[in-house]
Amino acid sequence: MTAQFEYSTLADPQDIQQLIYILEQCFITGGGGEEAYINLIGVENFRIIRGFGQLVGGLATLDMGQWWGGVRVPMTGIAAVGIAPEYRGSGAAIALMQQMLKELYARGIPLSALYPSIQSLYRKVGYEQGGSWCNWEVSTKSIQVREQPLPLQPIVSINHQVFHQLYQQQAKLTHGYLDRHPAIWERLIQPDEKETFYAYFIGTKDQPEGYILFSQHSKEDGTILRIKDWVILTVVAAQTFWSFLASHRSQIDQVRWRSSVTDSLTLLLPEQTAKLKNTMRWLLRVVDVVKALEMRGYPSGIETELHLEIQDNLLTGNNGKFILSVANGRGEVTKGGKGELQLDVRELAPLYTSLFAPYHLQIAGKLHGTETAISAATQIFAGSSPWMADFF
Missing domain, CATH: 3.40.630.30 (Gcn5-related N-acetyltransferase (GNAT))
Incomplete structure (x- = not known):
């Protein structure tokens, strides 16, 4: 056909x-x-x-x-x-x-x-794998965090504008996080027909250090508190977050939330009782190679250059040799160079996002490079495991 x-x-x-x-x-x-x-x-x-x-x-x-x-x-x-x-x-x-x-x-x-x-x-x-979307679960009885350093302030009138400033502070520091589309915000704060929605600032109303949005559900296998969105900006906010969830242990069996594959919040728990319930990877496509490489941030302590050779069978403007020069946390791209790191635009995605190290991509046959190029790429694309909280 x-x-x-x-x-x-x-x-x-x-x-x-x-x-x-x-x-x-x-x-x-x-x-x-x-x-x-x-x-x-x-x-x-x-x-x-x-x-x-x-x-x-x-x-x-x-x-x-x-x-x-x-x-x-x-x-x-x-x-x-x-x-x-x-x-x-x-x-x-x-x-x-x-x-x-x-x-x-x-x-x-x-x-x-x-x-x-x-x-x-x-x-x-x-497109190629770019980062993770993960659901975690923990029993409320196993949280066992009692100290609550900060107050919690219920949010009666829920409008996504009140969360933007706090969210952006966390998003900026989280590799792969979205600057959300208004529709994603709208769906996030709109409860389903069969759920009751709750929202709290963590900290004082004038100076919150985070927030938590959640709903509660009664299932055949128990009761669940489902965190729809969260922001934690300080260690005392993290302690308060867990203490607040632990206080639900008489009514709620399990807490579910979205986080990274390596969730640092779970370090506050006394035992390794939090488990990954499920995970999947979203895909990224580098649409414009030059713009993508020049617009992202890089580790501030390095000054080096990477000679790339990119192949893109669809968007031919991405084809060719490029030099990525990195200094002071920013990148500049010029055409030309030695082409020491050769890869398809598809394989550029997990390198760009730091999902996989250049060495591992080379072992998987996804790129080819000299020892110098692999070393430079490892420094340039060093970063935490990329993830998103939002499914769209």
Whole structure:
């Protein structure tokens, strides 16, 4: 089955209804959920693909930012990628992603990220594993942190604007964290129909040192406190966080939250009782090599250069040799150089995010480099394990 595909924005009311129908079938939803999602993201932020004389699929784009090395880099998140089942395998999904990436490149967007339903599709257009999304769980009875150095202030009127300043302080220091899209904030603070939502500042109302947003659920296997979002900026805030959760032990069996694969908060627990409940990796695509390398932050104590040779079969402006010069925590890219580190743009993603060290990528056959280049790349891309708290 072959076809010529046409990529465009979403505007026509009939197209909107057809895309809603496709997405409801793709994501097993109904009751107006997909229509509400399109309205939340904004019709103007959807892209569609036509083939065989009709609309066959579409996706959502979320323009936001991501923190790398303490610097915000513009990033477009891709969500709700859906192709009508009768046209899967026709090339429609690949065409949709290729055209979307060309659009992002033309707009000067450095990065794109997504959560894959099937990894192989997105690898074909240059995405690769970039970081983790993890759910942790701990029994309230095992927390055993009693000291509560700070007060907790209930937030009665919940508006995401009140959390922004605190969130950005933590996001800036967290490798891979989002500068969230308004729609992500909106969904975060809107409770589901069957849940009650609670929010507290940790510390005084005038000078909070963090916050916690959560809901409570009664399941067949026990009661669960699900933390929807959290910010912890100081050690006393961390102690208060755990003490507050421990105080729920008479009503709540388990606490669940999202954090890094290596969650430093668990160091405050007396025993290794916190467990990773599940984890997956999101994918990153370096859309514009020069912009991506120049806009992120780097370790401040190094001054070196890395000679790269990049291959990008889709976005040809990324092809060629580049010199990345790093000093004072910032990078500058010039064309040319020795090309001592050779890799596909796909393999640039886990190097860029510090998900894997250059040596391990080389062992996996994902890049080739001289000893000098591997050493320089190891210094340049040193960083904590990248993660996101948000699924989009």
